[in-house]
Amino acid sequence: MGFMESAVVVYLRELYYPDGFDFPLKPIGQNIGITEILREAATLIMLIIAGIIAGRTKTEKFGFFIYCFAIWDIFYYIFLKLLLGWPDSFMTWDILFLIPVTWVGPVLGPVINSLTMILLAVSISYYTNFSSTVKIKLTEWVLFITGSVVIIISYIEDYLDYMLDKFSFFDLINTSNMNDVNEYATNYIPLNFAWWIFIIGEVIILIAIYNFFVRNKTINTIQ
Numbered sequence: 001m002g003f004m005e006s007a008v009v010v011y012l013r014e015l016y017y018p019d020g021f022d023f024p025l026k027p028i029g030q031n032i033g034i035t036e037i038l039r040e041a042a043t044l045i046m047l048i049i050a051g052i053i054a055g056r057t058k059t060e061k062f063g064f065f066i067y068c069f070a071i072w073d074i075f076y077y078i079f080l081k082l083l084l085g086w087p088d089s090f091m092t093w094d095i096l097f098l099i100p101v102t103w104v105g106p107v108l109g110p111v112i113n114s115l116t117m118i119l120l121a122v123s124i125s126y127y128t129n130f131s132s133t134v135k136i137k138l139t140e141w142v143l144f145i146t147g148s149v150v151i152i153i154s155y156i157e158d159y160l161d162y163m164l165d166k167f168s169f170f171d172l173i174n175t176s177n178m179n180d181v182n183e184y185a186t187n188y189i190p191l192n193f194a195w196w197i198f199i200i201g202e203v204i205i206l207i208a209i210y211n212f213f214v215r216n217k218t219i220n221t222i223q
Contacts, residue, residue, distance in 0.1 A: 023190060
């Protein structure tokens with residue numbers, strides 16, 4: 001999965017960034033843009049299905065999904081480094097996602113997220129080995145979702161600041177303005193990554209993982 005994603009990026013960069021990827025973004029055709037969004041959605045569906053097939057319980061299925069997602073993301077960068085010599089460093093800016101708007105951030109961000117997901121996924125499978133009743137509690141779900149939303153905000157904050165400087169929110173979602181919005185978006189150059197927002201989100205998620213540890217650490221001794 002990681003190599004497949006990397007291969008697509010190699011083709012796209014050869015077409016649109018023959019001199020090497022950098023901001024601002026080059027304009028792409030509407031058909032290519034829609035195809036990319038659908039490809040990302042299809043990738044998520046495949047990762048979800050892999051988790052469903054591999055997991056023994058609903059909780060472990062979720063764990064394997066985020067584990068697959070994390071491994072896919074890490075190896076995506078590993079293969080890009082091998083194929084293109086990119087990224088130059090962990091602080092290199094990258095386009096991370098296109099749904100529902102453009103996500104950007106230093107490569108280090110998604111790598112940290114991936115390692116966090118691996119930590120949670122391994123913990124879920126470890127405790128599921130001792131008890132099939134292992135579940136994520138409602139309070140932990142609230143923390144996971146809250147932390148994830150905060151992290152997403154850190155990825156889209158700089159881009160939205162740029163876009164909302166010219167357009168209102170309603171202009172952005174108005175399809176009649178799509179050409180103007182896309183033209184303006186192609187001039188976007190990332191300036192600042194909101195690390196403080198990112199760190200808050202990570203801390204919230206780590207608190208949820210710690211709480212999961214504490215609740216389940218006695219299961220293996222009881223068994």
